Amino acid sequence: MELPEWHGPTDDAELDAIERKAFADSAALQLHLSNKSRIHDGVILEQEATEGAKSNQNHIALKDNGCGEFHRLRTRRLPDWSLLKRSCNEHRTKVKYPAIKFGGQIVYSRTALEAEKATNELLRLIKSNTHAHSGNEPFPMGLDIEWKPTFRRGERPRKAAVIQICVSRSHCFVMHIIHSGIPPLLRSLLEDNSFVKVGVGITNDATKMFKDHNINIGALEELSSLANLKLGGTAINWGLGSLTESLTSMELEKPYKIRCGNWEVNVLSKEQLLYAATDAYVSWYLHQILKRIPENSCGDEKPNQANAIA
Template identity: 50%
Template sequence: MDAISDWERPFSQEELDEIDAVIASVTPQITPQNDINRVPLNNRRLPNWGIHNCSNRNAVMEYPEMKFQGRIVYSKTVSEVEKAAKELLEIIEVKKIYMEQVSLGFDIEWKPTFRKGGKTGKAAVMQICGDPGLCYVMHIHHSGIPPVLQSLLEDPTSVKVGVAIGGDAVKVFKDYNVCVKSLEDLSDLANIKLGGLPKMWGLRSLAETLVHKQIKKPGNTRLSNWETYVLSKQQLEYAALDAFASWHLYQVLKSLPDAVDNNVAEEANGSSPS
């Protein structure tokens, strides 16, 4: 019988022990650090992008800011205000040639009082805007209302538009004995055009609804001293934006058809509400 080759010879016990020792030396030991089944559940977390999306899901959409990009004409002396008012009247007369109606965004500012029962200051600033390229900011605290500006305000052929503009007109009359004529309130017009339950629209809510823009009204500017000797850049931009936004939103509202009342629509269709 042939001798048994090395490949066919069975391992001795000593050789088997050596093999087991080698295998044991290279096999990783399972520890709490590398055992995935032992990781506590409370240590699990979403990746950062997942957390970011979840946290923003209920965030309020922020519209781009509305800004006035045109030229601001600031006047504070009697002669400056008269010149500005004269320019405005000339612009209005030209527009009347090719426009059925001339509209002017109108607003006023006054110095706030922070004392209970304190007297409200007189209208200190008047801003008027008739197009997207030009806005007049008149510091009437220093100039008063000269005759040319009075003629502009009392002109019934140009409509002055704004939110709660009736209250502004009353204040101008009480403070300067000048009647601002031909007024249209944006809130009332919005209720006619947009329908639904009547509501008190503000300039900001109208901007968000109609043109998807936000109007920022920083308190430190809105409640600033409008009787100061010279208006700051922030005050001028704030005042101009209010007048421009009023004019612009009026154009948008006027372009819309009047809302149809639900009851009227049902009657027109030959049905009646149950």
């Protein structure tokens, strides 16, 4: 089942501009930013200008994970290359970014036959995009899963209900596997090491898929680790939302009613489909950005300014 384009998509021109802006900011900030800055949940914390301020301490806070559970986190240093220019008298600024949404075609399947057909279409799309993939590295696939949360203590976690895959800006595949199961062709694709599955927390997703559906997803790349390798500085336990903001200056929306909703429903709503597709798309897209960034780009080596525009 195919869905039409969504209202307000992020088009190619906007996304290309984001990439160019990232490199432009990186080059400019190497010259203009000498003080250290940190960011916590979208709030930029600058060093105290007064002498003797203990600005290099970690600040600890509690953060809701989106489904009513809290965990401790520390403020982290935002890589210099991705910081926005700010006036020197700013101390604490809350930035509201525009939302990033998948603007291509969503292919939804909920039966075994539909899932098999969708996998064939996905493989054709991969083949048509292989020429644009450079080098001998595995072909990247943005991947994420969804499941119905549990709210009672002691209740067993529900099985993974949805798996979403994105390999381009044009198509995203949302497969309702709680109903369709894992057809042989889809299983073969997921276990194939020639396709690298990218995402934040991708190892946890793969582990859950093995426990729930006895499928061994091969070739994984964790975006949080890749970001730390490319951006340098203090290692950060990135979330998909925080990494999206840092790399694109756009917000990955996570509405509670959708994120913690019923992913085992008979037919997914348009809102659920867009949410799922956007997560997989953003995983794929951030991987594309990170692969183009030189390693440790916030160090002495400056990004390639030939790709930057003022």
